[in-house]
């Protein structure tokens with residue numbers, strides 16, 4: 001019996017991507033295809049270009065050369081407004097140091113960006129997502145009243161609330177102890193599986209990388225190795 005493979009669709013395609021800041025060439029020709037729903041770990045020494053690659057693939061930074069296409073849209077062909085529209089709701093980002101607003105509760109941290117993006121029921125959606133990350137009982141807590149692991153859960157809820165097709169995480173467990181980090185990793189993969197999102201994780205943790213479908217290793221602005229986990 002032959003199963004007909006569903007056509008794989010490319011979430012992110014990079015072709016000969018370079019990034020120069022001033023006289024420094026940071027990315028030196030990256031070629032990459034990331035399939036929808038795939039999880040990909042990016043490993044590499046400090047300064048190898050991991051965060052820069054994430055910035056370019058997520059549209060935070062424009063490539064100096066080459067092309068980055070997300071869901072078939074060439075980011076380089078878009079002006080600032082069109083790029084912001086293309087990114088909005090489609091790309092979620094979780095960073096190592098959470099970046100929650102200290103004067104807002106957990107619920108507000110998740111709801112306010114949704115509200116600004118014009119979501120009809122921002123607070124309802126934010127509450128659902130905070131329940132999904134296990135923080136239904138912490139909605140009215142401020143970041144300073146939450147543990148590091150809880151703050152990272154809020155940051156994950158904020159990134160996931162608009163229903164992004166792609167989630168980027170830059171060392172999401174870097175500021176957490178091992179047990180808390182492991183719980184956050186379970187949560188990330190759980191949310192990925194529940195939503196079918198594509199997941200890109202920058203990590204120094206080989207155990208976390210091994211949980212991903214594929215591992216890229218960077219050195220000096222280039223991808224030097226690639227393997228299936």
Ligand SMILES: Nc1ncnc2c1ncn2[C@@H]1O[C@H](COP(=O)(O)OP(=O)(O)OP(=O)(O)O)[C@@H](O)[C@H]1O
Pocket residue numbers: 021022024026044045046047048049050051052053
């Ligand atoms: N704004 C900038 N101007 C000039 N050089 C920069 C700038 N930002 C980053 N770099 C340089 O680009 C290189 C890659 O940095 P990047 O942050 O992407 O590395 P990384 O692999 O994510 O490192 P880490 O694991 O330490 O976060 C480094 O040598 C860094 O010093």
